[in-house]
Amino acid sequence: MRAFATDSEVMQHAISLARKGFGFVAPNPMVGAVILSHSGEWIEEGFHQEFGKAHAEINAISAAGERTHGAQLFVTLEPCSHFGKTPPCADAVIAAGFRRVVIGCQDSAPHVAGRGIQKLRDAGIEVTVGVCEAEAKRLVAPFEMLIHERRPWVHAKWAMTLDGRVATYTGHSQWISCDQSRAWVHELRGRVDAIITGAGTVRSDDCLLTARPQGPRTALRVVMDSTGESLTADCQLVKTLDQAPVLVCVSRGCSGIALQRLQQWGVQVFQTTAPDHVDVSEVLQELGRRQCTHALLEAGPRLLGAFFDAGKVDEVHVFVAPKLIGGVRALSPVGGEGLARIPDNANLTHVQTVTIGEDLLIEADVSRKPPVGDLQRESVSSTIHGS
Numbered sequence: 068m069r070a071f072a073t074d075s076e077v078m079q080h081a082i083s084l085a086r087k088g089f090g091f092v093a094p095n096p097m098v099g100a101v102i103l104s105h106s107g108e109w110i111e112e113g114f115h116q117e118f119g120k121a122h123a124e125i126n127a128i129s130a131a132g133e134r135t136h137g138a139q140l141f142v143t144l145e146p147c148s149h150f151g152k153t154p155p156c157a158d159a160v161i162a163a164g165f166r167r168v169v170i171g172c173q174d175s176a177p178h179v180a181g182r183g184i185q186k187l188r189d190a191g192i193e194v195t196v197g198v199c200e201a202e203a204k205r206l207v208a209p210f211e212m213l214i215h216e217r218r219p220w221v222h223a224k225w226a227m228t229l230d231g232r233v234a235t236y237t238g239h240s241q242w243i244s245c246d247q248s249r250a251w252v253h254e255l256r257g258r259v260d261a262i263i264t265g266a267g268t269v270r271s272d273d274c275l276l277t278a279r280p281q282g283p284r285t286a287l288r289v290v291m292d293s294t295g296e297s298l299t300a301d302c303q304l305v306k307t308l309d310q311a312p313v314l315v316c317v318s319r320g321c322s323g324i325a326l327q328r329l330q331q332w333g334v335q336v337f338q339t340t341a342p343d344h345v346d347v348s349e350v351l352q353e354l355g356r357r358q359c360t361h362a363l364l365e366a367g368p369r370l371l372g373a374f375f376d377a378g379k380v381d382e383v384h385v386f387v388a389p390k391l392i393g394g395v396r397a398l399s400p401v402g403g404e405g406l407a408r409i410p411d412n413a414n415l416t417h418v419q420t421v422t423i424g425e426d427l428l429i430e431a432d433v434s435r436k437p438p439v440g441d442l443q444r445e446s447v448s449s450t451i452h453g454s
């Protein structure tokens with residue numbers, strides 16, 4: 068039987084349970100729950116496992132049965148108080164007869180926003196809010212991004228050599244990272260809602276952008292291409308339309324011929340408003356409209372630079388391979404305008420490093436104002452590999 072010394076330890080465990088839902092529950096948030104007896108012994112636990120199915124609290128309560136009476140419930144996110152795809156969890160928590168409820172963070176979604184907490188308090192339950200709050204808030208940051216900014220959380224991924232190059236001076240880039248690193252990327256691809264690339268990468272790599280093997284989700288493959296001319300009838304993206312959809316985001320100036328050709332192939336088209344370029348924010352708003360919670364940016368330096376300049380990268384996953392290629396004309400990962408000065412404070416937070424095969428994987432959140440949270444970050448790699 069599990070033993071916990073503090074509320075924080077229990078909440079940390081609930082957070083790790085919640086992470087198992089990555090790739091399964093979006094656009095819902097990942098949530099975990101643990102039930103302890105009055106005296107602190109572990110009784111049951113649960114997490115939100117699938118979109119539209121029972122929430123974490125309900126899974127834990129169902130498993131615990133009668134043992135919830137007088138017990139303590141730890142849950143990473145405020146129990147919901149509204150009828151959505153399932154009835155309000157706050158009502159089920161009250162009906163289960165808990166003595167105490169410990170909550171990681173309040174749900175900032177307008178239809179909850181403290182009402183679940185109030186309902187529990189009104190029913191006479193002792194409620195503690197804010198245990199491991201920063202970690203609990205980081206867990207739901209992609210969900211909050213979709214609700215409040217109506218765009219997905221953007222993960223930027225690239226693989227570079229030890230001398231910081233993502234391609235040789237000829238544009239050759241396959242492969243920089245090792246087999247295990249690429250397998251890791253395929254796992255991530257299988258959990259996100261969209262994978263974004265640019266016309267340059269489509270032209271030079273004839274990329275496929277599917278998860279192999281398939282994961283719990285099939286991502287929409289998104290190409291930002293102002294003229295709509297980077298795809299050809301026999302390119303990998305078009306040839307595999309039966310495996311995953313493709314959306315090409317073009318400028319308003321894209322020719323009728325190019326639009327017609329894309330549509331004939333069965334490619335979806337999103338025409339943006341600028342006459343000569345494709346605006347990053349507009350594309351992200353379109354993905355938000357499609358309920359995409361996580362988008363993976365796998366592009367070359369031009370598009371990566373545009374996303375960084377626009378402040379639209381939330382998290383990075385960078386593979387550093389023990390290879391040297393050199394060359395002043397060889398590409399470095401992030402183009403765009405960049406910063407004029409070295410920032411005084413680190414602009415990446417929650418940095419984690421792990422070795423994968425012969426590569427080093429560095430993951431971090433990109434600082435935002437206001438900051439997403441001050442926490443010990445648990446990397447996507449530990450979620451994927453359960454380490």
Ligand SMILES: NC(=O)c1ccc[n+]([C@@H]2O[C@H](COP(=O)([O-])OP(=O)(O)OC[C@H]3O[C@@H](n4cnc5c(N)ncnc54)[C@H](OP(=O)(O)O)[C@@H]3O)[C@@H](O)[C@H]2O)c1
Nearest residue numbers: 225226233234240265266267268293366367368369370373
């Ligand atoms: N090692 C790695 O991890 C990795 C990953 C991906 C790519 N690569 C390498 O990167 C190289 C390609 O680099 P790249 O920079 O040309 O490719 P890219 O960033 O994927 O594509 C750039 C193109 O995207 C289009 N685009 C549409 N909207 C844009 C926007 N708002 N901002 C910027 N671009 C926009 C532009 O073409 P239009 O003007 O035609 O619209 C632009 O030329 C290849 O050698 C490839 O192998 C390496």
